[in-house]
Amino acid sequence: MKVLVPVKRVIDYNVKVRVKPDKTGVDLANVKMSMNPFDEISVEEAVRMKEAGTVTEIVVVSVGPQQAQETLRTALAMGADRGILIKTDATVEPLGVAKLLAKVVADESPDLVILGKQAIDDDSNQTGQMLAALLDWPQGTFAFKLEKDGDKLKVTREVDGGLQTVSLTLPAIVTVDLRLNEPRYASLPNIMKAKKKEIVEKTPEEYGVDISPRLTVVTVTEPPVRQAGEKVEDVATLVSKLKTAGAV
Amino acid sequence: MAVLVIAEHHHGALSDATHKVVTAAAKFGGDVDLLVAGEHAAEVVPAAAKVSGVRKVLKAEGESLRKQTGESMEALVVPLMANYDAVFIAASTTGKNIAPRIAARLDVMQLSEIIDVVDSSTFTRPIYAGNAIMTVKSSDAKKVITVRGTAFEAAGNEGSASVEDVAAPEGPFKSEFVSEEMVKSDRPELTGAKRVVSGGRALGSADEFNRLIVPLADKLGAAVGASRAAVDAGYAPNDYQVGQTGKIVAPELYIAIGISGAIQHLAGMKDSKIIVAINKDEEAPIFQVADYGLVADLFNAVPELTEAL
Numbered sequence: 001m002k003v004l005v006p007v008k009r010v011i012d013y014n015v016k017v018r019v020k021p022d023k024t025g026v027d028l029a030n031v032k033m034s035m036n037p038f039d040e041i042s043v044e045e046a047v048r049m050k051e052a053g054t055v056t057e058i059v060v061v062s063v064g065p066q067q068a069q070e071t072l073r074t075a076l077a078m079g080a081d082r083g084i085l086i087k088t089d090a091t092v093e094p095l096g097v098a099k100l101l102a103k104v105v106a107d108e109s110p111d112l113v114i115l116g117k118q119a120i121d122d123d124s125n126q127t128g129q130m131l132a133a134l135l136d137w138p139q140g141t142f143a144f145k146l147e148k149d150g151d152k153l154k155v156t157r158e159v160d161g162g163l164q165t166v167s168l169t170l171p172a173i174v175t176v177d178l179r180l181n182e183p184r185y186a187s188l189p190n191i192m193k194a195k196k197k198e199i200v201e202k203t204p205e206e207y208g209v210d211i212s213p214r215l216t217v218v219t220v221t222e223p224p225v226r227q228a229g230e231k232v233e234d235v236a237t238l239v240s241k242l243k244t245a246g247a248v
Numbered sequence: 249m250a251v252l253v254i255a256e257h258h259h260g261a262l263s264d265a266t267h268k269v270v271t272a273a274a275k276f277g278g279d280v281d282l283l284v285a286g287e288h289a290a291e292v293v294p295a296a297a298k299v300s301g302v303r304k305v306l307k308a309e310g311e312s313l314r315k316q317t318g319e320s321m322e323a324l325v326v327p328l329m330a331n332y333d334a335v336f337i338a339a340s341t342t343g344k345n346i347a348p349r350i351a352a353r354l355d356v357m358q359l360s361e362i363i364d365v366v367d368s369s370t371f372t373r374p375i376y377a378g379n380a381i382m383t384v385k386s387s388d389a390k391k392v393i394t395v396r397g398t399a400f401e402a403a404g405n406e407g408s409a410s411v412e413d414v415a416a417p418e419g420p421f422k423s424e425f426v427s428e429e430m431v432k433s434d435r436p437e438l439t440g441a442k443r444v445v446s447g448g449r450a451l452g453s454a455d456e457f458n459r460l461i462v463p464l465a466d467k468l469g470a471a472v473g474a475s476r477a478a479v480d481a482g483y484a485p486n487d488y489q490v491g492q493t494g495k496i497v498a499p500e501l502y503i504a505i506g507i508s509g510a511i512q513h514l515a516g517m518k519d520s521k522i523i524v525a526i527n528k529d530e531e532a533p534i535f536q537v538a539d540y541g542l543v544a545d546l547f548n549a550v551p552e553l554t555e556a557l
Contacts, residue, residue, distance in 0.1 A: 017376045129348035138423035159341040162430035169422040179486045214357035218383040229539035235552040247501045
């Protein structure tokens, strides 16, 4: 099986994001960037499937600026085989990304596309499902477990209140949730090897995809600040305060 | 203008989240119709017709709509959208699964997890796990929207909508429902719970987590959560994790026990109505967001609190 894994470069999850004073967005200058944590889980799953012999090739793809190449290198160091960078400095919305990915799928003919369920910057949770609709492929979102079952893929999904299993006819789209696996750290030898792996550069224009945004940001603001509350002396005071507030 | 709301229901009961989505849809403006789709949709129709503000209930019943898979719901909803300016659905795992497929087929950009409707093309939604709030204007002719339920009041039950049948799509689809394994617990589900008790690394072990956090949660009828540090240390299962990469919660009462309050945790719970923090380190960042902070040794304070409630 051939697998395509899209990865996104986002603000590292440990960084405290700051809203720009002019309210046009969040400050990205001199901020540590990393691979979207959910995408690390997708790469890890693909690599494990390759190690288990169910996958023969892993292609990683990223839509973003030149620096997104570093994110691709991280994926290559984890065990992916080659990369595609669709280079653009523009903000590409999930619909645009899904359209670009549909073109990559047409070129590469993977049997499976594994994506993170959402990126931790815009929290959209859309790209995988949109790609599935554009390709008319089945989807298994929020995956907790994947099992190849002949020409089908069994996906156990994290749904509100429990787990649900669906059977998908390949080719298919999977989006991954947190509990699917724990991504590895790339070893130094693998980081060195990854430097020699191929990354092809493309542009959205080469794919003939219109990525102009449909949404305009009006403002980006800080969330309402919580009033730091009061310290209470002991448990009895805490209970009486909670009772007064009607919380218990 | 007209808005289609996709109802969510389980075992014949209409979800509370659907009532909240109806409120959001009413704020968008125009007539609000409620689509009840499923294998046994008829059971839900009486409750759906009573939701205040609903003009018409569309009933789509058929085996192909079992569990509202993304593929079947796309086939059902996309043709219906010829008559609507917007479709609203709860930002539940069901809504998140379905909505982007509809948006892509309509060639529009979805607005995810909105917390406010400013006007019929402008919406507010959290980004960076709630660390920033974005107001965004859509230029698309039709809107596809998922709604964060905690941000809207539930619509009442004083309506009397008419009911209309719509045909369920023909299967089979390339995705098939196999089985479901729902957590059988008297405890509420973490993301929808009105009260949450969370434990952190200071608990020191899984045994202490279970000995101290669980009885307090039971006493309060609360869901149990945990910090990433507690999950990483193996004190609590992964699906308990509250935070940017875990679950986002906004209960009426959130009790953080032995949690220092890393950014990643705060991002997941700071919209809670009342936050209580119990921690022996008075410098812990969790106290900066807590309404009531108790600087104390949790091993004494928690049993005492459980006892006192």
